[in-house]
Amino acid sequence: MKTSGNTILVTGGGTGIGRALAQAWHAAGNVVIVTGRTRENLEETVAGREGLHAMPLDVTDPAAIATFAKDVIARFPALNVLVNNAGIMRYETLGAGRDLGDAEATIVTNLLGPIRMTDALVDHLAAQADAAIINVTSGLAFVPLVATPTYNATKAAMHSYTQSLRAQLAGRVEVIELAPPAVQTDLTPGQSTREGYLPLATYTAQVMALFGQVPTPAEVCVPNTLFLRNAEREGRYDDVFAMINQH
Known part of the structure; x- marks a missing residue:
């Protein structure tokens, strides 16, 4: 993937x-469109940044996705x-x-949402130069956190x-x-200040450095992710599973 x-x-x-990656990609010289259900949050993301645009969308609504795809391609x-x-963790x-309800909402948002978005835009993307699709999964796709079973399952899927x-x-x-x-975000209550989680700014910088590699890695995994990604391969799975689920 080209960087700008x-x-x-x-x-x-x-x-x-x-939000962090959208702003980082914008700063690197890209036009960026952000979507989400809450217009106020989107406006905060794009504030003062020419070339960073907000377009509300609920990815759980298949009809809204179809309409949005036509609108975003036109614009x-x-x-x-x-x-x-877009994703939720319950x-x-x-x-x-x-x-x-929580399990079903997680599946619709985290799994059907990306599948539907990809389907709505794949024909357009395939006709563009330097096209890319980036799917955000999780280290928990490889070693699950037992308290969030459906989230882990959607990311593994x-x-x-x-x-x-x-x-x-x-x-x-x-x-x-x-x-x-x-990562220290608001994905779950208290997560933005949770000790031991990677600060968002640190994670963003690490990700942007990996996207700067040529060629771009097929899997963009920072060191903290590789601890989970390679646990089974390196014979550490049981120990890592026990460690992340000890509480």
């Missing part, structure tokens, strides 16, 4: 990693990069019957889906997986 001169669409760009015909970043207890997508789009669209570790 792109037109990049970032879902979930109103907060957290999405930004040079769009060549899709970043599927704590769940599985030991008894329960309301499955997106890891697998991304591999198939990469093979099918080879030679037409570059497909990259971005797998964050535990």
Whole structure:
């Protein structure tokens, strides 16, 4: 993926990693569009930054995605990069019957959302030069946090889906997986100040350095992610599983 001169669409760009990367890509010389459900958050992301644009979207709504795809292509015909970043993370207890609303919302947002966004834009992207799709997964795709079972499962599914997508789009669209570790954001309550989590600014700088490599890695994993990504391969899985789930 080239580092500048792109037109990049970032879902979930109103907060957290999405906001930080959107602003970093914009600063690197790209036109960036951010989406999200909360207009106020989007406006905070783009404030004072010419060439960084806000377009509200709820990725859980398939009809809204279809309409949005037409609108964004009309407004930004040079769009060549899709970043599927929007996601939610919910704590769940599985030991008894329960309301499955959190599990279902997580699947719709984290798995069906990226699949639908990709489907809505893939024909356009495949016709562009230097096209790329970036799917944001998680280190928890490789070693799960037992308190967030459906979140882990959706990220593991997106890891697998991304591999198939990469093979099918080879030679037409570059497909990259971005797998964050535990980062200080507002993804879950208290996470933005949680000790031991990677500061957001540090993570963003590490990611931008990896995207600056030629060629861009197929999996963009910072060192804290590699601790999880390579745990099974390196014979550390049981120890890492126990460590991240000790509380």
